[in-house]
Amino acid sequence: MQRRNRTVVIYSNNYMMCEALKHLCNTSENVKTYCICISDIQKLNAILFCSDVSCVVLDCKFREQAWFLYNLRLNYPTLPLIVMQEKFYFSDRVLATFLGFVCLREYDAALAASSYVSLVKINQHEAFSGYCLPGMMQRRTFEIFTASALRGLLNRLLNLRLAGLFSGRGSRMKIIEGLTQGLSAKDTGEYADVTYQVVYEHRQKIMKTLQIQNYTREFITSLTI
Numbered sequence: 001m002q003r004r005n006r007t008v009v010i011y012s013n014n015y016m017m018c019e020a021l022k023h024l025c026n027t028s029e030n031v032k033t034y035c036i037c038i039s040d041i042q043k044l045n046a047i048l049f050c051s052d053v054s055c056v057v058l059d060c061k062f063r064e065q066a067w068f069l070y071n072l073r074l075n076y077p078t079l080p081l082i083v084m085q086e087k088f089y090f091s092d093r094v095l096a097t098f099l100g101f102v103c104l105r106e107y108d109a110a111l112a113a114s115s116y117v118s119l120v121k122i123n124q125h126e127a128f129s130g131y132c133l134p135g136m137m138q139r140r141t142f143e144i145f146t147a148s149a150l151r152g153l154l155n156r157l158l159n160l161r162l163a164g165l166f167s168g169r170g171s172r173m174k175i176i177e178g179l180t181q182g183l184s185a186k187d188t189g190e191y192a193d194v195t196y197q198v199v200y201e202h203r204q205k206i207m208k209t210l211q212i213q214n215y216t217r218e219f220i221t222s223l224t225i
Contacts, residue, residue, distance in 0.1 A: 005031060005032040005033070005034065006031060006032070006033045006034065006054040006055075006120060007033075007034045007036065007051055007053050007054055008025050008033055008034070008035050008036070008053070008054055008055055008056070008057060008120050009035075009036045009038065009044060009047055009048070009051075009053050009055075009056045010022060010025070010035055010036065010037045010038070010056075010057045010059070011037075011038050011039070011041050011044060011056070011057070011058050011059060011060065012037070012039065012058075012059035012060075013039045013059075014059065017059050018037040018059075021035075021057055021059065021084065021119065022035045022037065024110055024111070024118070024119040025057070025119050025120050026118065033118070033120065036051070036053075041058075041060065041065065041068060042068075044056065044072065045072065045075070048072075048075075048076060048079070053079070054080070054120065055079070055081070055082060055120050056079060056080070056081050056082070057082045057083075057084065057119065057120070058081060058082070058083045058084065059084045059085075060083070061085070062083045062085060062088070062092045062095060062096070062104070063089070063091050063092055063095055063221070063225050066095055066150065066151070066154060066225055067147045067150060067151075069095075069099060070137070070145070070150055073099050073100070073137055074144075077101075077138060078101055079101065080101050080102075080103070081099070081101060081102045081103070082103045082119065082120065083096070083103070083104050083105065084105055084106075084107060084110065085104070085106065085107070086106065086107055087106060088104045088106065089210075089212075089218065089221050089222040090158070090162075090210050090222040090223065091158055091221065091222055091223065091224060092104060094154065094157055094158045094161055094225070095154060095225060096135070097135055097157075098135050098154060098157060099135045099137055100134040100135025100136070100137055100138050101133070101134065101135070102135070105119070136157070151225060154225040155224060155225055158223065158224070158225060159173070159176075159177075162176060162223065165209055165210075166206075166209075171192045171193070171194055171198070171202070172202045172205075172206070174188075174193075175188055175192050175194070175198075175199055175202045175203065175206075176206065176223055177191075178199075179199075179203065179219065179220075179223075180219075180220050180223045180224050185199045185200060185203075203215070203219075206219075206223075207219065210222050210223075
């Protein structure tokens with residue numbers, strides 16, 4: 001039986017990355033993959049409306065596109081999204097869990113897997129599969145949010161996930177809240193009613209748990225959306 005061809009939309013504002021992702025989408029199986037490359041993410045809805053798209057590959061800072069992707073998910077509840085980044089943060093994973101049908105793939109991992117399976121099938125391949133299931137957004141029956149309300153909801157979900165990691169440590173959650181609001185270690189200590197040395201100690205534990213290596217670049221990125 002002849003296999004059905006695939007149409008994949010690839011978004012990246014980097015031409016070379018688009019070409020690389022097109023290559024990773026190619027496969028030796030008897031399925032023709034048609035790739036549509038775009039450099040303006042706002043064009044995605046128009047393409048999806050006019051074409052029968054199998055999945056979308058996004059080379060972008062995932063958490064920064066939360067509002068756009070939320071609206072995309074409202075219109076296309078089960079469209080598979082494959083998001084490519086050099087590294088994913090805790091906040092990215094919470095957003096993926098909320099949206100559902102999202103696969104997060106680091107560049108190096110996708111490149112290593114390309115010898116075995118096409119990028120657009122990687123979520124179906126047993127060696128590289130991760131959860132690509134309906135998210136919390138589906139379970140909430142597609143509630144309509146404003147941009148600010150969505151951001152507030154996502155950050156509450158993020159805080160709940162963090163509380164699960166640091167259960168029984170109320171001061172640590174206050175420290176996270178203070179640091180992500182830009183407070184100094186001294187001011188954060190006063191807010192959490194601990195010394196600034198305790199703030200530094202907890203910060204190191206948080207960074208170790210979430211595998212954060214660079215405080216300036218990665219801490220707030222991991223803990224806020």
